[in-house]
Amino acid sequence: MNIPFAIRTYAPEILREALKRMYLIRRFEEGAEDSYMRGLIHGTMHLSIGQEASAMATCIELGDNDKITSTHRGHGHCIAKGADVGRMFAEFFGKETGYCHGRGGSMHIADVKTGNLGANGIVGGGLPIAVGAALSAKRLGRPDVTVCFFGDGANNEGAFHESLNMAAVWKLPVIFVCENNGYGMSTSTARSTAVKRIADRAAGYSMPGVTVDGNDFSAVAEAVHHAIARARAGEGPSLVENLTYRWRGHSKSDRNRYRTKEEIAEWMERDPIARFRAELIAHGVLDEAGANAIETQAQAYVEAGIEFAKASPAPGIGDVTRYVYAEAQG
């Protein structure tokens, strides 16, 4: 039997932690969805259920000094990069203890200390910012890389093209990770994008571009591993396209009128968490009982996180303009 890249590359405890974080992402988003239904969370949210391998496998080699820029569908990235689900729930609940002190919510979730420069409400908004973060690393002589998550929708924004071009011209340590879930809201990539593979766009900017099964943890980890190595070696940016699927609608307003039940069911068969779990068991990284324990633990973190958020204080109404500008020193 061929041993998958991830199994032969990462220590068992790293792989078990990755599985735990994938469960954490799934349970977190289910918990967020449930809290929304109960009226504990207002506004809207964009769930990444079904895309967990893309987030986690991309982040598996990143340290806290490495940066990511995220998207409106960014909960998974945030957890994969190391954020605490209690503070994330607190943010979604609009509480002062949230990562953004209740000012950002789901669409601006960030954790600067673990290198997450933030989700973004603007499609393509994070792309130039990621290139800027990579420029900082290069100019300041730091070994960090920046991973720029974006969706298939962003590949038709001007910011995408300008960013890839500048990253290539300046040979910056950035990895562009396209999570192609097939739809920009309701518009399929087939109807919106002139190239068959978004990774083909890389050729226009003289960087490697590779398309992988985004629901295959090991395939994503391998592609990103090579891109990170290239970036750290000073050879410049790469583009990795993870083909994946969101089980839920674009946002809470989505009635799924643009895709079939059969298509959704077919993709649910390719559940990235179930696949990764089976792979870890098949290669003796853990057993069934161990996997169940990890799953139970993730559920417990999520439940504790919700309780933390519920019990947390809301921001003071008088603080509505706080954080617009830096507070005066002293």
Place this chain on the structure above:
Amino acid sequence: MNAMTDLRLMTYSEAIREAMAIALEADPTVILMGEDIGVYGGAFQVTLDLIDRFGPDRVMDTPISELGGAGVAVGAALTGLKPIFEFQFSDFAMLAMEQIVNQAAKLRYMLGGEASVPVVFRLPSGSGTGAAAQHSQSIEAWFGHVPGLKVLQPSTPEDAKGMLLAALADPDPVMIFEHKLLYKMKGEVPAGHYLTPIGKAAIRREGTDVTIVAGSIMVHRALEAAEKLAAEGISAEVIDLRSIRPIDHATILASVKKTGRLMVVYEGVKAFGVGAEISAMVSESEAFDFLDAPILRLGAADAPVPYNPDLERAAVPQVDTIEAAARRLARREV
């Protein structure tokens, strides 16, 4: 050594260049970015020769990608650099609105104070160069509407240098609108490092009959008009706004209380502009009861900036139109 004792005569653009050189020298995290700012020296030669002193890694020519370039500056500012990003013309900032307004201005707030974006945008601005509708606009008021930004308009070489150094010392995004017609204007500039306080207007001429609030090149036109009015016994006070976000309410209100008459002169289109903000602010204040006449706004015509030189002149306030309007206001003919 007291920097203020060592004054040299230099142009507005030399003063800006000196500020950048001081910053590049003192702080290794400062970088310059922009289109053709390297060997070309920038469209208005403001960065001339800096690439020779500091090299292409710190004086970076960008592709013609305003949105991407501004966004790279924002991302770099978020992660430890202090970029000074030059737009070739302020008009081109419209291509980068997303990064300026949705990202730079809001990141600190969206992230609950956990992030800082110390980026400086330099924007050559204004009409009078015959460059017509897409290279002559004065759009500073647009950014006055955006919480999170600071918006400055230096009118003198001294301020141009001091404001740029103050912008660099500021932890938030700052936009500096430089007037193209002022680049060659000479004035006394202190040597060394000094800061022009952000948000503090300057009274450039004291007067008792009418207050003229102006910014950028309009300060000079207002001063010239005030000089002519003085000959006929009308005493105009001229306030150089310097910063439109934040606006120095206190200086304006104190002057209005003294003169009882207010006129706001600006190069942006008259409607929905700086004048509207200031007149509304005065109307809402305790200074309202001191007014002896309606507040007057003098701004640009309700048209794009025209090419024909006579039309171009007519489109924005000039010395003679400021003088005439101030006279009418002083005589209560409005």
